[in-house]
Structure formats: C-alpha cells, structure tokens
Amino acid sequence: MSIYAACDLGGTNIKAGLVDIKKGKVLISDIIPANAHQGSDAVLKRMGEFTRELIEKSGIAKKDIRGLGVSAPGMLDLEKGVSLFMTNLPGKWRKVPICEVLGGYLELPVSILNDVRAITLGEYTFGAGRGVDSMACLAIGTGIGGGLVIDGKLVLGISGMAGEIGHQTIDIHGVRCGCGNYGCLETYASGPAIASMAERAVRQGMTTSIGKLVDYDLNKITPKIVAQAANEGDEIAKEIWERAGSALGTGIANVLTIVGPRRVVLCGGVANAGDLLLDPIRRTIDKRVFLMPKEEVEIVLGELGKEAGILGMAQWAALQDTGKQE
Secondary structure (H helix, E strand, O other): OOEEEEEEEOOOEEEEEEEEOOOOEEEEEEEEEOOHHHOHHHHHHHHHHHHHHHHHHHOOOHHHEEEEEEEEOOEEEOOOOEEEEOOOOOOOOOOEOHHHHHHHHHOOOEEEEEHHHHHHHHHHHHOOOOOOOOEEEEEEOOOEEEEEEEOOEEOOOHHHOOOOHHHOEOOOOOOEOOOOOEOEOHHHHOHHHHHHHHHHHHHOOOOOOHHHHOOOOHHHOOHHHHHHHHHOOOHHHHHHHHHHHHHHHHHHHHHHHHOOOOEEEEEOHHHHHOHHHHHHHHHHHHHHOOOOOHHHOEEEEOOOHHHHHHHHHHHHHHHHHHOOOO
C-alpha cells in the first residue's frame, strides 16, 4: 500500500488527511480548531484522536497506513522528533516530543517537518514544481515562509530550517520583523504588510476606493480587498501591489543569484492576486539579476491550494519510510 496519514498543526486549526502517494491524491481530509491555549499535551492528544477518527471514517484498515507526517510552524529537531520553538503557539512548545507522543497514540511511525517546507515538497512532487530539478517556494500569507529543492531533494539545513526566504534582509535600515531581525522581506510583502499600506493610505485621505469597499471599517481591509480595488482601476491600490511585488522581486532575485532554481512557485492567499503581484516581481528580477540565465527561470503560482501541506507531509513520511531523504 502507498497510503500515509498527514497532520498539520497551525496556531488556529489542525488539519489532517490520508494520501495515496502513488496517485498524488488526498483520499480524505478534515479540519478542527487547535485550541492551542490548552497547552501542548492537550493539543497533541487532540491531534492523535482526530487523526485516528479520520482513519476510522475513511474505512481504510489501520495496517494499510504506513506512517504519519506532521507539519508545524517554527523550529523542529527532525532527527529527534521534537519541537524547539514555535512563535505562534502558547508556551512556545519548547522541547515537546511530538513524534514520541503521537506515535504512542496511533502506533504509527511519525516524522515531522516545518509547515512551509511541507508545502514546498507538496508542490514540487505533485504540483507546480513537477518536471524540474530545482525549485524555490514562497508561501505568502500572514507571514512569508519558504523552501528550496535542489537536485531533486528538499534542502533542510540545520534543524530543517533552510529556506526561510521571507526572513532575508532586503533593507538594512528597515523596520523590525516579528522574528527579531530588521528589514525582512516579510515586513514589506506579507498580507498584513499589504493591508497596513492600504489602511495608511485611507487614513491619510488619499484618493482611493479601498475605504469605501469596507464601509470605512479599516479592520476589514485585506489583500483581497486591495486586489479588488486595483482590478477596478484604483491607482493607489495598484501602487501598493507594485511595492509589494517589487519587494518580493528583490528577495527572489537574491535567491536566483545565490541558488539558481529553475522555477519559483508562489503560494498562499496573497499569491491569489495573480498578475498584480507577478508583473512587478518579473520586472524587478529583470532589473536585478545579471549573473545567471534569468530568462530560463519560471515564476508561477502554486497548483495545490490548501492541499499542498497535507500532500507534502505524506510525501515526507513516505521518504522517511523508504530512507530516500534522511
């Protein structure tokens, strides 16, 4: 059998699913609140019970499930199966033995991986990364996560933390990022950064339809609203996307020059802006990349949507099962 379970732990929700690796297909999936305020012991029990119930609901025999892959945000010790630090979970989850605890609940081999590295592996194996030997992935939402595939292998680095593209410095005099650094790409092109630019424009009385679109409740401004305004011809909204795309283009230009991937895949809610984001990214790359064949690099949108992480974690569990990527 080629069926693996996958579970994604987020600050708000837990998502789980069963995947047929050979077909690249999610057989069943579901999502529940994480209730992270209850602490790591309660959350891990909830994850275990939720995954077990999903297996039972699927009708697939437990003996046919070869393993469980678990993705989570933050720093993880992949070898020991332990979380080291998670910024968006209460208690920060320091030295929590995720694999040991869930393995005991489910009687399955368990492996862990950072959530955006899981998305990267999912898109590379089953989605927009198919057919190339190297790829960079950016997941652009509340933050900007990333991942790299070189010579057909997911790049891990120390503790699986290689590929944090969103936390490269693009402005040495920039504002402080949540990670502690200053001038990170994330502070210029994440969802909150885009919403903040739009909110500031409305507050300053600029001529824009953004405020009207949310009945002047500035808390309702989102990248989707800013994209709507831009697509309707709003010049301020277009400028906001130009600035965000230029920042992303600068970060991607750095990645192209240093790593030289053949394809760059953009995922996450902000990437839904499509050409509003892609056009300034491509223009910026054209201006900034000179020491590699940039014309051979494809900048594309992800194909798997919200299933990317589940597919990627199942693939990661399969790779650990077969020993193909240690």
